[in-house]
Amino acid sequence: MTRIDAKFEALKAQGQKAFVAYVMAGDPDYETSLEIVKGLPCAGVDIIELGLPFTDPMADGPTIQLAGQRALDGGMTLQKTLNLATEFRKTDQDTPIVLMGYYNPIYSRGVDKFLIDAKAAGIDGLIIVDLPPEEDEELCLPAQAAGLNFIRLATPTTDDKRLPRVMQNTSGFVYYVSITGITGSAEAEAGDVGPEVARIKAAGNLPVVVGFGINSPEKAAAITRVADGAVVGSAIVSRIGRGDTPAEVLAFVKTLADGAHSN
Template identity: 85%
Template sequence: MTRIDAKFAALKEQGKKAFVAYVMAGDPDYETSLEVVKGLPGAGVDVIELGLPFTDPMADGPTIQAAGQRALDGGMTLQRTLDLARAFRETDDTTPIVLMGYYNPIYSRGVETFLADAKSAGIDGLIVVDLPPEEDEELCLPAQAAGLNFIRLATPTTDDNRLPRVLQNTSGFVYYVSITGITGAAEAQAADVGPEVARIKAATDLPVIVGFGINTPEKSRNIASVSDGAVVGSAIVSQIGSGKPVTEVLDFVKSLADGAHTA
């Protein structure tokens, strides 16, 4: 059982919905980023999504693209991202970390080397947005063999014919993208999301967590009320990008987490 599996089992036992927070590793710099990540569990975050900076982030909107560029400009690399996770693990051995990004940096490092390094750094799961199910032998299956969850995205365009293929080798949880388009582009609506989550849950026992278009405590609560939890990324990254102190960023995160947890 991974930390992700254990976390969702504990939340289910408590009757609580999950709150997942995305931050870009190394944004705006390594030290500040580590301070934010270390503060997330205390702000109520159940699972941390750690963005891996990349030069061509095709699924990300302007906010997260800018965060990735700030991180890259500050010298952030795949190795330093793993170093950050390892530093977090020195004081927290229970909060799951999902590394979210694109395949190119992983491919460049070598899959076998990357998986060993990620595991030793304390990474629990991967979301690699540009690897479809047809490429499962490339990374998904080796990752699961190495003890890492491979989390797949389902979207409003994932129809009933496509859904079984998407779910086939998914583990940890299913990430439902509430809108069509890039991150931060529109607002999620519970009335639209609820039926889609129910459709996915009818096909899997995995938790279904909803992200994209959630930026207030009320929206976090509304989306969590029709799913197993909410993911917030762009709204948090925007706070970091505006230069707010870490304490203010974490206060904002806590308000979002409280929203999901009261659903």
């Protein structure tokens, strides 16, 4: 059982939903990023999504793209991202970390070496947005064999024919992208999301967490009424980008977590 599996079991036993926060590793710099990441659990975050900076983030909107560019400009690398996770694990052995990004940096490092290093750093799961199920032998299957969850995205365009293939080797949870398009481009609507979550849950036995378009405590609360959890990324990253202090960022995250946990 991974930390992700254990977290969802514990939340279910408490009758709670999950709040997942996304931040870009190294944004705006390594030390500030580490301070924010270390503070996320006390702000109510159940699972941390740690963005891996990449030069061509095709699924990300302007807010996340700019965060990645700030991190890259500050010298952030895959190794430094793993270093950040290692530092976090010195004081927190319980909060799951999901590394979210693109395949190119992992491929460049070598899959076998990456998986050994990621496991050693305390990474629990991967979301690699540009690896479809047809490429499972590249990373998904080796990752699962190494004890890491491989979390797949489902979208409003994932029809009933495609969904079983998406679910086939997914573990940990399913990340439902509530809108079509890039991150930060629209707002999620619980009325639209609810039936889709039910459809995905019927196709497998995994928690369904909803992301994209959640930018307020009220929106987080609405989503967790119909899903197993809510992810907030762009709204948090935008606060970092405008220069909020770590304390201010974490105070905002706390309001989102309280909203998500209100059901």
